[in-house]
Amino acid sequence: MVVMKFGGTSVEDAAAMRNVIEIVRREWQASRQFGEGAPLVVTSACAGITNKLFALAELAASGKRTEAQDLLRSIKAHHDTLIHELLSSNTQALHRRLNELFDELSSIIKALDVIGELTPRLLDTIASNGELFSSLILADAMNESGIPTVWADARLILITDDNFGKAQPIQSLVDERAQAQLRPLLQSGRVVVTQGYIGSTVSGKTTTLGRGGSDYSASIFGAALGCKSIQIWTDVDGVMTSDPRIVPEAKRLKIMSFREAAELAYFGAKVLHPSTIRPAVQNNIPVYVLNSKRPHLEGTLITSSIKSFDGMxxxxxxxxxxxxxxxxxxxxxxxxxxxxxxxxxxxxxxxxxxxxxxxxxxxxxxxxxxxxxxxxxxxxxxxxxxxxxxxxxxxxxxxxxxxxxxxxxxxxxxxxxxxxxxxxxxxxxxxxxxxxxxxxxxxxxxxxxxxxxxxxxxxxxxxxxx
Structure with a gap:
């Protein structure tokens, strides 16, 4: 059983999602061949959507209701286009569910326009929708492509404290719920699609793990399920010797230690969320950083077992x-x-x-x-x-x-x-x-x-x- 996390650029449009589906299909087929549980898929919001949701919230709270509603319509149009290009039939239920979410956001915009105060709790509620949109669409597309898939709401499983905006998981509760709700589905051979970045308090209030928190979610789920590996699919070939936007000739690292990856993540490497490594280290679960645009590459393996090269x-x-x-x-x-x-x-x-x-x-x-x-x-x-x-x-x-x-x-x-x-x-x-x-x-x-x-x-x- 593996966790496969796909970042925003990996699900940004219909072509990207089709690519993801084929990557998941290969992993699902391998799990059937070896008699293992199906993969758990954790998805981010489509690229740029979370930023737009934050902007929408700020506009509404500052009295710019019309601009906020216009931005909401553009977000909806993006996902409507995605459905149109990705799915061929039976989209009524999906459109109905997405419309419910968009209607809720529209109501929040109206309320913010009146109240004029954007609390961290309300911002988490707004920001969580990006992952809900993308995961609902991806789950339906996977089912239509022939991969038996179940959509799961991460907020019912990933239970956190109430530090809105930077919530921390209550791992014992996550373990309990993941074992009860996710493991039976995965063991039955069905892929589960859920959301990164979001969770909820014990009382059911929506929380987020902080920007870029989908990686962290994948690691939390991987630890809760005792997975054999965690795959982080992004738009770069792996962990690089430096940021390729600054150093175009940067090289890919084939393997590195948990400690090295943790230092890099904390001090600015964009490939991983700084908290991602912690649950993996605690449970000795190897992490693979891979490129969804070039899935044939081996990426980077992050593990506890690595030969030492002093001074390198x-x-x-x-x-x-x-x-x-x-x-x-x-x-x-x-x-x-x-x-x-x-x-x-x-x-x-x-x-x-x-x-x-x-x-x-x-x-x-x-x-x-x-x-x-x-x-x-x-x-x-x-x-x-x-x-x-x-x-x-x-x-x-x-x-x-x-x-x-x-x-x-x-x-x-x-x-x-x-x-x-x-x-x-x-x-x-x-x-x-x-x-x-x-x-x-x-x-x-x-x-x-x-x-x-x-x-x-x-x-x-x-x-x-x-």
Missing amino acids: VKSIAHKTGQVIINLTSTQMLDAYGFLYKVARIFADAQTPIDMISTSEVSISLTIGDTTRLAQLEKELSEIAEVDIERNVAIICVVGDNLRASPGVAGRIFSTLATAGINVKMISQGASEINIGFVVAESDAAKAVQALHREFFSKVSENAIFA
């Missing part, structure tokens, strides 16, 4: 839109408890720290979520002098045992110096597989390109790189 750089990730917060205080000299005070302020503001570096009387740290930056600055200024540096980017070099490998750090920083790039902050000791640093956002692309030339220009195909 595997990939370079970057994350823009960061802020450095510099704190200076003599309270730190020969004292304890200061870091605790700082951490408590960030915890109370529900703001994660990405990177941190300390000296005798100062702390530098970075954050990506600036929602509560003003609050943080105010509270931190009560215990230290505060200096804020905006428009910076984190660069993350990931590889095998970098901390214990002489010369790697020297190559990194000499390459940056040669390129005329100033390093504003360094954080290396906390992880043996990651060297991280901060540069001006305007230098990020240049830094990534220079480092990629340094470490990968002479790399040929081998056991690690394609």
